[in-house]
Amino acid sequence: MGNSATAEVKGEGNVVLKMTSGKELTLSNVLYVPEIRKNLVSGWQLNKFGFKMVIESDKVVLTKNGLYVGKGYALNGMFKLNVMVVNGMNNNATSSAYLLESSNVWHGRLGHVNFNSIRHLIKLNYIPTFDIDSNNKCETCVEEKQTRSSFKNIERITEPLEMIHTDVCNLKAIPTRGGNKYFITFIDDSTRYCYVYLLKSKDEAIDKFILFKAEVENQLNRKIKKVRSDRGGEYVSPFVELCEKDGIIHELTPPYSPQSNGIAERKNRTLKEMMNAMMISSGINQDMWGEAILSENYVLNMIPNNKKDVTPYELWTGNKPSYKYLRVWGCLSKVVVTPPKRLLIGSKTVDCVFIGYTRPGGAFRFLMHDSKNPGINNGTIIESKDASWFEHVFPCLGKEKPSCSRPVEEIVSENKGTRDDPREQSETEEVEIRKSKRQRTEKSFGPDFLTYMVEEEPQTYQQAVSSSEGPQ
Numbered sequence: 422m423g424n425s426a427t428a429e430v431k432g433e434g435n436v437v438l439k440m441t442s443g444k445e446l447t448l449s450n451v452l453y454v455p456e457i458r459k460n461l462v463s464g465w466q467l468n469k470f471g472f473k474m475v476i477e478s479d480k481v482v483l484t485k486n487g488l489y490v491g492k493g494y495a496l497n498g499m500f501k502l503n504v505m506v507v508n509g510m511n512n513n514a515t516s517s518a519y520l521l522e523s524s525n526v527w528h529g530r531l532g533h534v535n536f537n538s539i540r541h542l543i544k545l546n547y548i549p550t551f552d553i554d555s556n557n558k559c560e561t562c563v564e565e566k567q568t569r570s571s572f573k574n575i576e577r578i579t580e581p582l583e584m585i586h587t588d589v590c591n592l593k594a595i596p597t598r599g600g601n602k603y604f605i606t607f608i609d610d611s612t613r614y615c616y617v618y619l620l621k622s623k624d625e626a627i628d629k630f631i632l633f634k635a636e637v638e639n640q641l642n643r644k645i646k647k648v649r650s651d652r653g654g655e656y657v658s659p660f661v662e663l664c665e666k667d668g669i670i671h672e673l674t675p676p677y678s679p680q681s682n683g684i685a686e687r688k689n690r691t692l693k694e695m696m697n698a699m700m701i702s703s704g705i706n707q708d709m710w711g712e713a714i715l716s717e718n719y720v721l722n723m724i725p726n727n728k729k730d731v732t733p734y735e736l737w738t739g740n741k742p743s744y745k746y747l748r749v750w751g752c753l754s755k756v757v758v759t760p761p762k763r764l765l766i767g768s769k770t771v772d773c774v775f776i777g778y779t780r781p782g783g784a785f786r787f788l789m790h791d792s793k794n795p796g797i798n799n800g801t802i803i804e805s806k807d808a809s810w811f812e813h814v815f816p817c818l819g820k821e822k823p824s825c826s827r828p829v830e831e832i833v834s835e836n837k838g839t840r841d842d843p844r845e846q847s848e849t850e851e852v853e854i855r856k857s858k859r860q861r862t863e864k865s866f867g868p869d870f871l872t873y874m875v876e877e878e879p880q881t882y883q884q885a886v887s888s889s890e891g892p893q
């Protein structure tokens with residue numbers, strides 16, 4: 422179990438869930454474990470048997486072959502399925518069923534982080550409790566032969582901004598859509614909170630440092646005291662002069678010993694490996710690595726260093742991070758189109774691929790995959806809060822010629838004159854899609870989906886309308 426305890430299995434058999442939709446869901450190979458007080462249904466198993474699970478606004482909708490099966494709503498970190506009766510071998514006091522989110526989904530949402538870190542987040546009650554089967558391996562991570570170790574626990578004696586570790590990582594073999602070829606990290610030694618910026622050339626390192634310095638010194642009301650880097654060409658003049666002018670001590674690691682720049686070095690390696698896992702598992706075009714790195718960094722700031730019970734995010738901001746907005750990178754998302762871009766006849770949504778979190782707007786970033794809407798081109802980047810999620814579906818995997826794996830040149834020429842840094846400017850033609858609460862009719866879910874929209878449990882709808890915030 423999630424807390425590494427074990428419980429005795431007293432039997433195995435079939436269980437029938439009578440959903441409030443009137444449909445019956447027969448589950449086979451159900452284990453009877455008297456010690457577990459909740460009836461748990463594995464989302465992973467449902468997925469394997471052809472069920473589609475859509476999560477949005479604290480609700481989950483189950484469909485199969487386009488037909489509505491049932492729904493559930495978020496309750497205490499799990500999804501409680503709307504069932505009338507649970508018929509089976511275990512007719513004890515509880516007659517409700519909970520959808521068990523699979524460890525694979527959280528492994529994906531957390532950017533292929535190691536399973537020990539996931540266990541740690543469960544233990545801290547940061548994410549819902551679920552079973553992590555030690556035999557259940559992520560295919561991507563196995564293929565990559567990565568056994569990503571937990572983060573080292575090193576005692577810190579610094580205060581925030583007393584020491585900043587920095588390094589530049591070169592990915593120039595594959596430029597992003599906007600022509601970025603490098604990324605630079607700034608890691609605060611005391612909190613391990615990390616900033617990442619994308620660079621077109623190494624010369625931009627100095628600009629990003631000025632940007633980083635202005636933001637963090639103002640936000641934390643402190644001054645940067647020391648910066649540690651290797652002897653890379655980006656940390657010579659004018660970087661040296663800038664540090665001197667502001668009284669910052671610039672510590673250089675000894676030549677030919679990258680390990681002494683260990684923290685920044687390790688961070689770059691982790692970011693690169695996890696980005697790679699995200700790219701492989703989603704099949705998304707390689708020129709999206711910039712979005713992957715930024716998403717990865719966003720997630721890593723929400724994962725505590727080994728054995729620590731506090732996340733870098735909390736140490737840095739003073740607030741607890743929220744994990745409920747994390748989604749599996751590269752998955753299918755149907756984004757609601759608002760007027761005037763909405764079609765009068767046809768789908769109200771467009772098929773997108775999820776590529777990241779906005780900051781600070783609290784929305785998600787999507788790459789248009791299959792628009793079917795002449796007003797929105799495939800390959801456009803959209804920001805929206807209003808989407809339905811298909812976290813087991815990866816539209817860019819194994820397709821012949823999907824929009825998001827078109828040749829780089831084609832996309833760049835199509836969007837001439839636009840720039841590409843998700844942090845500071847929009848990547849391409851950007852379509853702002855605002856939250857629309859009422860328009861969620863999705864034809865492919867079948868006629869029952871309308872019923873689901875209308876006959877909302879009051880508490881669920883309250884939760885839905887009150888949760889207008891997004892990722893921090």
Ligand SMILES: [Zn+2]
Binds near residue numbers: 533698
């Ligand atoms: Zn993985």
